[in-house]
Amino acid sequence: MLDDLYPRRSHERVSAALGDTRVVVLNGARQTGKSTLARLVVHSRPGTEIRYLDDAAVRAAAGADPAAFVRHDGLLVIDEVQCVPDLILAIKHAVDLDPRPGQFLLTGSARLFALQQIPDLLPGRSETIELWPLSQGEIDRTSEGFVDAVFEFGQDLAARPSTLHRSDYLQRALTGGYPEAVRRTDLGRRARFFESAASDLISRDVRQLSDIGRPADMRRLLGAVAAQMASLVVPGTLAGRLQIPANTLKRYLDLLELLYVVHRIPAWSTNLTTRAVATPKMIVIDSGLAGHLAGMTLKRATRPTAPVGPILENFVLSELARQLSWAAEPVRLYHYRDRDGYEVDAVLEHASGDVVAIEVKAAETVRSADFRGIRHLARRLGDQLVVGIVLYAGAQPLPFGDRLRALPISALWTS
Numbered sequence: 001m002l003d004d005l006y007p008r009r010s011h012e013r014v015s016a017a018l019g020d021t022r023v024v025v026l027n028g029a030r031q032t033g034k035s036t037l038a039r040l041v042v043h044s045r046p047g048t049e050i051r052y053l054d055d056a057a058v059r060a061a062a063g064a065d066p067a068a069f070v071r072h073d074g075l076l077v078i079d080e081v082q083c084v085p086d087l088i089l090a091i092k093h094a095v096d097l098d099p100r101p102g103q104f105l106l107t108g109s110a111r112l113f114a115l116q117q118i119p120d121l122l123p124g125r126s127e128t129i130e131l132w133p134l135s136q137g138e139i140d141r142t143s144e145g146f147v148d149a150v151f152e153f154g155q156d157l158a159a160r161p162s163t164l165h166r167s168d169y170l171q172r173a174l175t176g177g178y179p180e181a182v183r184r185t186d187l188g189r190r191a192r193f194f195e196s197a198a199s200d201l202i203s204r205d206v207r208q209l210s211d212i213g214r215p216a217d218m219r220r221l222l223g224a225v226a227a228q229m230a231s232l233v234v235p236g237t238l239a240g241r242l243q244i245p246a247n248t249l250k251r252y253l254d255l256l257e258l259l260y261v262v263h264r265i266p267a268w269s270t271n272l273t274t275r276a277v278a279t280p281k282m283i284v285i286d287s288g289l290a291g292h293l294a295g296m297t298l299k300r301a302t303r304p305t306a307p308v309g310p311i312l313e314n315f316v317l318s319e320l321a322r323q324l325s326w327a328a329e330p331v332r333l334y335h336y337r338d339r340d341g342y343e344v345d346a347v348l349e350h351a352s353g354d355v356v357a358i359e360v361k362a363a364e365t366v367r368s369a370d371f372r373g374i375r376h377l378a379r380r381l382g383d384q385l386v387v388g389i390v391l392y393a394g395a396q397p398l399p400f401g402d403r404l405r406a407l408p409i410s411a412l413w414t415s
Contacts, residue, residue: 133177176288
């Protein structure tokens with residue numbers, strides 16, 4: 001059965017971290033495969049014990065005596081550790097007394113150390129690894145490394161022609177990366193999965209972290225965020241439109257980010273671009289879930305007038321974010337927009353200050369005008385700009401001038 005699983009790039013990272021770190025934390029949304037990855041680790045480490053806090057009896061035991069619960073030999077895997085926050089203090093005490101690496105693997109469906117009830121008790125003792133939904137390379141069982149390669153090779157990046165068309169990219173985007181959704185080839189059954197995931201999120205995951213008085217407001221917010229995916233979200237404006245108090249809406253957005261449903265991409269600026277807008281852009285971490293919440297189906301998406309640009313942009317940005325979780329180079333993801341109307345969908349900034357600018361186009365053709373925002377940044381950054389790329393739904397890699405290239409979207413997982 002293990003041979004049928006999708007390969008996860010995070011598997012190697014978890015194994016490496018357990019070799020030199022006392023506590024490894026595997027964070028990510030539900031249904032992304034954290035428990036499966038934990039079982040793979042157990043399979044490769046005989047004598048490992050795994051305890052699931054979704055089980056009421058196990059959870060009761062953990063709450064009754066946290067110190068006894070974490071006492072063990074070898075490696076102890078605790079699944080959904082955020083269910084019993086008191087375990088973190090007991091784990092800290094255990095690893096302070098015994099500094100051996102590889103003692104605990106903790107999984108959680110929330111950004112554990114951002115939660116108010118779980119203070120940051122493990123600095124220097126832990127490493128956190130984020131598990132996103134499947135990337136396209138993981139689905140295709142290939143090893144993609146676009147982020148590292150584009151900084152190494154710039155405009156000389158080797159990208160092959162693509163056989164995919166816009167409808168193929170839309171199908172990939174609307175399938176998303178949840179393993180269960182990928183396995184369901186029947187569109188109706190896949191839609192039922194997304195509906196169940198959204199309902200469970202509100203009825204169980206959100207309420208586990210915070211008391212929400214009106215669950216229907218959270219569901220309306222989910223739909224509204226999906227409807228304007230990959231765009232700038234101003235909480236005050238959104239609160240007015242949904243008639244939800246601004247403080248409540250901000251708290252709900254924070255909860256959705258803690259639970260790995262949405263991801264804020266911060267605005268990028270330097271002192272060379274002082275007219276930059278500071279509002280972050282928000283994506284839904286899984287484009288399949290986003291499409292379902294927005295009422296977008298493959299049939300609707302293939303209509304000539306369908307607004308498919310946002311879902312393909314959300315798809316590309318989430319693929320880039322996935323790759324950053326395993327990239328060897330220290331790179332961060334931003335977006336750029338200024339008051340003069342110039343914008344770039346994705347700005348990858350290396351710790352050295354080098355920048356890769358990426359624009360996403362849903363068309364199967366590309367024009368010189370599509371590089372408008374990238375050229376604007378190039379004029380201001382000079383040699384700091386490694387390359388500017390328009391990712392589009394066409395087939396051919398094409399040069400558009402010095403350090404400017406158009407590449408098929410599939411270059412993200414085939415370069």
